[in-house]
Amino acid sequence: MLESPNTDREHREPAITRQHVTPNAIDADEPWMRGLHADTGYLLYRLGLRSGQLFNTFLQASGLRLRHYAVLRFLAGSEGALQRELSTRLGYDPSAIVGLVDDLEKQGFAERRPSPDDRRSRIVVLTEDGRAFLRDTDEAGLRVTNDLLDPLDAADRQTLHTLLLRIAEDGLG
Amino acid sequence: MLESPNTDREHREPAITRQHVTPNAIDADEPWMRGLHADTGYLLYRLGLRSGQLFNTFLQASGLRLRHYAVLRFLAGSEGALQRELSTRLGYDPSAIVGLVDDLEKQGFAERRPSPDDRRSRIVVLTEDGRAFLRDTDEAGLRVTNDLLDPLDAADRQTLHTLLLRIAEDGLG
DNA sequence: AGCAATAATTGTTGACGTCAATAGTTGTTG
DNA sequence: CAACAACTATTGACGTCAACAATTATTGCT
Numbered sequence: 001m002l003e004s005p006n007t008d009r010e011h012r013e014p015a016i017t018r019q020h021v022t023p024n025a026i027d028a029d030e031p032w033m034r035g036l037h038a039d040t041g042y043l044l045y046r047l048g049l050r051s052g053q054l055f056n057t058f059l060q061a062s063g064l065r066l067r068h069y070a071v072l073r074f075l076a077g078s079e080g081a082l083q084r085e086l087s088t089r090l091g092y093d094p095s096a097i098v099g100l101v102d103d104l105e106k107q108g109f110a111e112r113r114p115s116p117d118d119r120r121s122r123i124v125v126l127t128e129d130g131r132a133f134l135r136d137t138d139e140a141g142l143r144v145t146n147d148l149l150d151p152l153d154a155a156d157r158q159t160l161h162t163l164l165l166r167i168a169e170d171g172l173g
Numbered sequence: 174m175l176e177s178p179n180t181d182r183e184h185r186e187p188a189i190t191r192q193h194v195t196p197n198a199i200d201a202d203e204p205w206m207r208g209l210h211a212d213t214g215y216l217l218y219r220l221g222l223r224s225g226q227l228f229n230t231f232l233q234a235s236g237l238r239l240r241h242y243a244v245l246r247f248l249a250g251s252e253g254a255l256q257r258e259l260s261t262r263l264g265y266d267p268s269a270i271v272g273l274v275d276d277l278e279k280q281g282f283a284e285r286r287p288s289p290d291d292r293r294s295r296i297v298v299l300t301e302d303g304r305a306f307l308r309d310t311d312e313a314g315l316r317v318t319n320d321l322l323d324p325l326d327a328a329d330r331q332t333l334h335t336l337l338l339r340i341a342e343d344g345l346g
Numbered sequence: 347a348g349c350a351a352t353a354a355t356t357g358t359t360g361a362c363g364t365c366a367a368t369a370g371t372t373g374t375t376g
Numbered sequence: 377c378a379a380c381a382a383c384t385a386t387t388g389a390c391g392t393c394a395a396c397a398a399t400t401a402t403t404g405c406t
Contacts, residue, residue, distance in 0.1 A: 160333070367386100368386080370386105
């Protein structure tokens with residue numbers, strides 16, 4: 001369980017007036033001296049970690065992890081995918097896909113079928129149980145995201161989502 | 174090869190008339206059927222991963238990692254911090270702080286000093302070399318973030334940053 | 347003095363990313 | 377058509393990282 005460490009620290013002002021804030025021979029105006037949260041990349045890193053944690057705790061009851069969930073979601077939208085395809089699209093190593101699909105097969109949420117044209121490939125398809133699982137857990141998954149984005153109203157969430165999407169399209173498949 | 178599941182933005186109808194659109198026994202309008210990138214939480218997770226990777230590759234020349242850099246940055250703004258403080262503020266486990274400070278001490282970027290009031294605690298302070306390191310690598314660090322946020326203009330980056338900051342303040346220290 | 351709480355530390359475990367290597371299969375090319 | 381290069385899935389090894397449990401030294405409480 002993650003504690004919320006609000007108690008051990010006084011609240012720091014938003015620094016709209018930053019005249020007298022320099023506390024102790026530290027010049028906070030130097031660019032290399034800016035705080036951690038001043039960097040968007042680091043913010044993304046931290047929030048991404050937290051988002052993954054939330055998702056995993058939400059999934060822990062089902063015995064799956066975020067990676068499995070990502071595979072299921074992708075399969076739900078593609079109706080059968082080669083493992084190679086899962087690898088490139090989800091950004092996971094091919095060797096990781098093996099174990100993930102193994103787990104999903106064990107749970108009965110997906111299965112491998114031989115590809116008709118290429119005996120090297122296997123086609124991973126979502127089973128009916130997999131569809132049911134997605135249907136059942138969908139609402140809970142949305143709750144996780146809603147919990148994370150709690151301080152944002154609907155409009156802000158929309159803009160955040162489009163901004164993130166623009167970044168994602170230019171770097172992830 | 175199976176049909177590549179075209180990125181969802183090409184031939185998805187506005188769905189005003191959703192009578193006959195069901196292409197292949199898949200109803201893409203079902204909420205649990207939405208694509209991976211439709212969920213902001215998952216987007217955050219993926220982009221956070223990517224951001225961390227970029228930062229780490231940028232830091233690999235110096236022998237440090239993102240976590241070390243985070244500690245250095247925090248120390249630069251706080252002029253001495255208990256390890257316990259680093260743990261709660263950076264979100265790392267206390268056991269992780271040990272190794273991080275060890276590494277920073279080996280590189281000469283930080284050092285532990287005994288706390289005058291509590292012999293259990295150690296105060297970690299940034300050395301002059303640590304300050305120099307931050308000064309030297311600051312520009313490169315900014316380039317990493319700029320590279321990540323390439324598809325966004327200045328105004329969009331600003332809004333993204335404030336949005337992320339609002340989320341971060343309500344969940345991270 | 348006795349005892350709970352705390353700071354730093356060690357060790358362990360499981361998840362994760364990366365890379366190398368292999369078997370089976372396909373496509374190409376000389 | 378035979379040799380060879382490329383590709384798919386798979387296995388294994390290695391190092392990193394996060395989450396816990398346990399330990400030691402110290403402090404605060406009563």
